[in-house]
Amino acid sequence: MSGPGAPSMKDVAARAGVSLGTVSNVLNHPELVSERTRRRVQAAIDALGFVRNESARQLRGGGSRTVAYVVFDAANPFFTDVAAGAQVTADAAGLALFLCNSGEDRERQAAYLDLLEQQRVEGVLITPVDPADPRLAALARRGTPVVLVDRGAGDEHCSVTVDDVLGGDLAATHLLDLGHRRIAFVGGPRDIGQVADRITGAERAIARAGGEPLTVLETEKLNIAEGRRAGERFAGLPATRRPTAAFCANDLLALGLLQQMVHLGLRVPEDVAIVGYDDIEFAAAAAVPLTSVAQPRQRLGRTAAELLLAEARGLAGHTHQHILFAPELVVRASTGLRRVATTVA
Amino acid sequence: MSGPGAPSMKDVAARAGVSLGTVSNVLNHPELVSERTRRRVQAAIDALGFVRNESARQLRGGGSRTVAYVVFDAANPFFTDVAAGAQVTADAAGLALFLCNSGEDRERQAAYLDLLEQQRVEGVLITPVDPADPRLAALARRGTPVVLVDRGAGDEHCSVTVDDVLGGDLAATHLLDLGHRRIAFVGGPRDIGQVADRITGAERAIARAGGEPLTVLETEKLNIAEGRRAGERFAGLPATRRPTAAFCANDLLALGLLQQMVHLGLRVPEDVAIVGYDDIEFAAAAAVPLTSVAQPRQRLGRTAAELLLAEARGLAGHTHQHILFAPELVVRASTGLRRVATTVA
DNA sequence: CTTCTCCGATGAAACGTTTCAAAGAGGTGG
DNA sequence: CCACCTCTTTGAAACGTTTCATCGGAGAAG
Numbered sequence: 001m002s003g004p005g006a007p008s009m010k011d012v013a014a015r016a017g018v019s020l021g022t023v024s025n026v027l028n029h030p031e032l033v034s035e036r037t038r039r040r041v042q043a044a045i046d047a048l049g050f051v052r053n054e055s056a057r058q059l060r061g062g063g064s065r066t067v068a069y070v071v072f073d074a075a076n077p078f079f080t081d082v083a084a085g086a087q088v089t090a091d092a093a094g095l096a097l098f099l100c101n102s103g104e105d106r107e108r109q110a111a112y113l114d115l116l117e118q119q120r121v122e123g124v125l126i127t128p129v130d131p132a133d134p135r136l137a138a139l140a141r142r143g144t145p146v147v148l149v150d151r152g153a154g155d156e157h158c159s160v161t162v163d164d165v166l167g168g169d170l171a172a173t174h175l176l177d178l179g180h181r182r183i184a185f186v187g188g189p190r191d192i193g194q195v196a197d198r199i200t201g202a203e204r205a206i207a208r209a210g211g212e213p214l215t216v217l218e219t220e221k222l223n224i225a226e227g228r229r230a231g232e233r234f235a236g237l238p239a240t241r242r243p244t245a246a247f248c249a250n251d252l253l254a255l256g257l258l259q260q261m262v263h264l265g266l267r268v269p270e271d272v273a274i275v276g277y278d279d280i281e282f283a284a285a286a287a288v289p290l291t292s293v294a295q296p297r298q299r300l301g302r303t304a305a306e307l308l309l310a311e312a313r314g315l316a317g318h319t320h321q322h323i324l325f326a327p328e329l330v331v332r333a334s335t336g337l338r339r340v341a342t343t344v345a
Numbered sequence: 346m347s348g349p350g351a352p353s354m355k356d357v358a359a360r361a362g363v364s365l366g367t368v369s370n371v372l373n374h375p376e377l378v379s380e381r382t383r384r385r386v387q388a389a390i391d392a393l394g395f396v397r398n399e400s401a402r403q404l405r406g407g408g409s410r411t412v413a414y415v416v417f418d419a420a421n422p423f424f425t426d427v428a429a430g431a432q433v434t435a436d437a438a439g440l441a442l443f444l445c446n447s448g449e450d451r452e453r454q455a456a457y458l459d460l461l462e463q464q465r466v467e468g469v470l471i472t473p474v475d476p477a478d479p480r481l482a483a484l485a486r487r488g489t490p491v492v493l494v495d496r497g498a499g500d501e502h503c504s505v506t507v508d509d510v511l512g513g514d515l516a517a518t519h520l521l522d523l524g525h526r527r528i529a530f531v532g533g534p535r536d537i538g539q540v541a542d543r544i545t546g547a548e549r550a551i552a553r554a555g556g557e558p559l560t561v562l563e564t565e566k567l568n569i570a571e572g573r574r575a576g577e578r579f580a581g582l583p584a585t586r587r588p589t590a591a592f593c594a595n596d597l598l599a600l601g602l603l604q605q606m607v608h609l610g611l612r613v614p615e616d617v618a619i620v621g622y623d624d625i626e627f628a629a630a631a632a633v634p635l636t637s638v639a640q641p642r643q644r645l646g647r648t649a650a651e652l653l654l655a656e657a658r659g660l661a662g663h664t665h666q667h668i669l670f671a672p673e674l675v676v677r678a679s680t681g682l683r684r685v686a687t688t689v690a
Numbered sequence: 691c692t693t694c695t696c697c698g699a700t701g702a703a704a705c706g707t708t709t710c711a712a713a714g715a716g717g718t719g720g
Numbered sequence: 721c722c723a724c725c726t727c728t729t730t731g732a733a734a735c736g737t738t739t740c741a742t743c744g745g746a747g748a749a750g
Contacts, residue, residue, distance in 0.1 A: 005488075006487070006488065049483070049486075049487050051462050051463060051487065052463050053404070053463065053465065054400075054460070054463035054464045054465070055399075055400040055401075055403040055404040055464070055465065056400075056404050057463075058400040059398070059400040059401050059404055065460075066460075068443075074419075074425045074428060074429070074444065075422060075425045075426065075429065077420060077422065080419045080420045080425070080446075081420065083419060083446070084419070084420065084446075084448075087446065087448075091453075096445075096456070096457065096460050097445075097446075098413075098443040098444065098445060099419065099443065099444035099445070099446065100441075100442075100443060100444070101425075101428065101429070101432065101442075101444065103429075103432075108436075111441070112441065115399070115410075115411075115441050117396050118396060118397050118398065118399035118402075119399045119400070120398065120399070120400065138394070141394075142351070142394050142396065143350075143351065224626050224627075224630065255627065255630040256630070258630065259629065259630045281569050282569075282600065282627045282630075284604065285569065285600040285601070285603065285604045285627075285631055285632060286630055286631065286632060287630060287631060287632050287633070287634070288632070289632070
C-alpha cells in the first residue's frame with residue numbers, strides 16, 4: 001500500500017468523518033483537538049495503516065530532518081567510528097543519519113551529492129575523494145551546509161581535521177629515534193590529501209634528523225589487499241636498499257603489509273618495523289600489535305556534526321570554522337625497541 | 346539557496362521566457378524540445394543554479410530511486426562487506442543505497458524504519474535486531490518490500506541467509522576432531538538468532554561426538570571489547586573446569602578474546618584454541634591467524650538486493666523466496682594441530 | 691435576550707513537480 | 721485558398737501535506 005494505493009490523510013479524514021485539516025492537527029498539534037475527535041482519527045489511522053508521506057510534508061515546508069555522511073571507504077573501521085560519533089550528535093538533535101559509501105569513486109560521490117541535494121538534506125558531512133572538487137563548493141554556495149571531515153577546506157565550508165603533517169612527523173620521528181635511517185612510506189594515491197600530508201610530515205622529520213630520503217611505495221587504494229601487495233614489492237627490494245622500517249598511510253595497509261611480511265618470513269619488528277595510522281581497534285589485535293598514529297575518531301564525527309547543525313541553524317550569520325585536532329602516537333610491538341645504530345648499512 | 350529561497354522551475358521558466366511545462370520537458374523529455382529552446386532553458390538553469398526538488402518530483406508520482414540497508418553494527422566489517430555487495434546490485438539498477446546503523450538498538454532501528462517508510466524508499470534490506478518484530482511484517486504488508494539479510498524469515502518477506510546451525514556444527518566438529526572435549530561458546534545476547542543457531546549447531550556436533558556440554562559465556566554485544574571481557578571471565582574459570590577451546594559468535598569477539606588471552610599469558614592454540622565466525626579480512630591478519638567460519642558476504646548482499654528489486658518490480662505477482670547459503674570453515678593457526686587426547690582432563 | 695469569548699473544526703491555498711489534452715505555428719498537398 | 725499534418729509549446733490538473741484565516745456553537749457576562 002505504501003506503493004500506488006497507499007491511504008492518504010484524505011482517506012483517514014473520510015473514515016473518521018472529519019476534515020483534512022483536523023487529521024493534520026491530530027498529527028502535528030494534538031493539543032488543539034478534542035479528546036473524542038483525536039481518538040476517532042487515531043482509530044482511522046490505525047485501521048487504514050496510514051503512513052505520512054514525507055515528500056508531501058517536506059514539500060509543504062518542513063525540513064528533511066536528515067543528514068548524510070559520505071565516506072571514502074565504509075569498509076575502513078576508521079570511518080564507521082567517525083560515523084558513530086556523528087550519529088551521537090545527530091540523534092540528540094533528532095536527525096537521522098544516512099551513511100553513503102563513495103568507495104573512493106568520484107562518480108559515485110558525485111551521484112550521492114546530487115541526490116542528497118535534490119532531497120534537500122539538512123546537511124552533508126563528507127570525507128571527499130577530492131576536497132577541491134568544485135561540486136562541493138557549489139553545493140555549499142547553493143545553501144546546503146557541508147562540513148569536511150578529516151580533510152582541510154577553503155573558505156567554502158567548515159572542516160574538522162587532524163594534523164596529518166604532524167602525524168607523519170610523529171611516526172617518522174619515532175622510527176628515527178629507534179635508529180632507523182632508511183624508511184619506506186606505503187600509501188597512495190599521492191593526490192589524496194591525507195596521504196600527501198603524512199608524507200610531508202615524515203619527510204620533515206627525516207630532514208630534521210638527517211635520514212635517507214623516504215622510499216615511497218605508492219598504492220592504488222588504502223586497503224588490506226593493497227598492503228599485502230606493497231609487502232611483496234617491499235620484500236622484493238634488493239637487501240642493500242631495503243628500508244628497515246615502513247610507515248603506512250593507514251592501518252589497513254599496515255595490517256596487510258604485516259601479514260605479508262610474516263608470510264614471507266620477514267620478522268616484525270626485527271627485520272622491518274611498521275607504523276600504521278588511525279589506530280583502529282584491530283591495530284591492537286594484530287599479529288604483531290601495531291604501533292599507530294591515533295586520531296580522535298568519535299570526537300571527529302561528533303564535532304563535525306555539531307558544526308553542521310550550527311551552520312544549518314545559524315542560517316545567515318555563520319562563519320566557517322576549521323577545527324584541528326592533534327594526533328597521538330601509540331607505541332606497540334610492531335616497532336619494538338631501539339635498534340643498534342650499526343645495523344644500519 | 347537550497348534552503349528557503351531555492352529557485353524553482355517556475356523561476357527557470359520565467360528567466361528563459363518559456364512555460365513551466367517546457368522546462369519540465371527539457372529535464373525529462375529533451376527530445377520533445379527544439380534545440381534552440383533547450384539551450385535557452387539550460388542556460389537559465391545554470392545561471393540560477395536550479396536543483397530539482399526531489400520531494401515534489403516524488404510526490405507527483407516518481408519513485409524514490411532509493412534503497413536502504415539497515416545494519417546491526419556498521420563497525421563490523423562483515424556488514425560493510427555485505428553492503429558493498431548490495432551496492433553493486435543497486436548501482437546497476439540505478440538506485441542509491443543508504444546505510445543505516447541501528448547499532449543493535451531496537452529503538453533506533455524502529456526510528457529508521459519509520460522514516461524510510463515515510464520517505465517511500467523502494468525497499469529495505471535489513472539485518473534486524475529482532476526478525477520477529479511485528480513492525481517488519483507490518484512494513485511489508487503495507488507495501489514496502491523488505492528483504493531480511495543473514496536472518497531467517499516467516500512468509501512476510503524474502504530472505505537471504507547462511508546456515509548458522511551448520512556453521513556452528515562445522516566449528517565445533519573441527520574442534521572435536523582436534524581432540525577438544527570441553528568447549529566454550531562466546532557470544533550473545535542469546536536471543537539474537539545468529540547466536541542461538543550457532544549454539545544449536547555446536548551442541549548438535551557435541552552431542553554427536555559425545556563431548557561435555559557447551560560452556561556458554563554470554564556477552565551483551567558482539568564486539569571486540571566484549572570479547573576482551575569474555576577473555577577475562579574465561580581465564581578466571583578454575584583450571585579444572587576451563588575449556589580448552591572457544592567458539593566465538595563472530596570474529597570481533599574472537600579477536601578480543603584472542604587479544605586478552607595473549608595479554609593474560611595464555612597461549613593460542615596450545616592453551617586455548619579459538620574459532621571465529623564470518624572470516625572478515627582482519628581474521629587472517631590477527632595476532633594468531635584466526636580459524637573462522639566463512640560466509641559469502643558480498644554474495645549475500647548482492648543476492649539480497651536482487652531479491653529486493655525483483656519484489657519491488659514484480660509488484661503483484663511475487664512469491665517470497667528464502668535463499669540459503671552454506672558456510673565454510675577456514676582453518677588457520679588459532680586452532681593449531683590435533684591435541685593429544687590425554688591432555689583432556 | 692443580546693453580545694462577547696473561547697474552543698474546536700473547517701476549507702482553501704500553497705509547496706514544486708510531472709503529465710496530458712489542447713492550442714499554435716508552419717508547411718504540404720489538393 | 722482551404723484542409724490537414726507535424727512539430728513545439730502551453731496551461732491546468734494532480735500528487736499529499738501543512739497552515740491559516742474563518743466559521744459555528746456553547747457558555748459566560750452584561
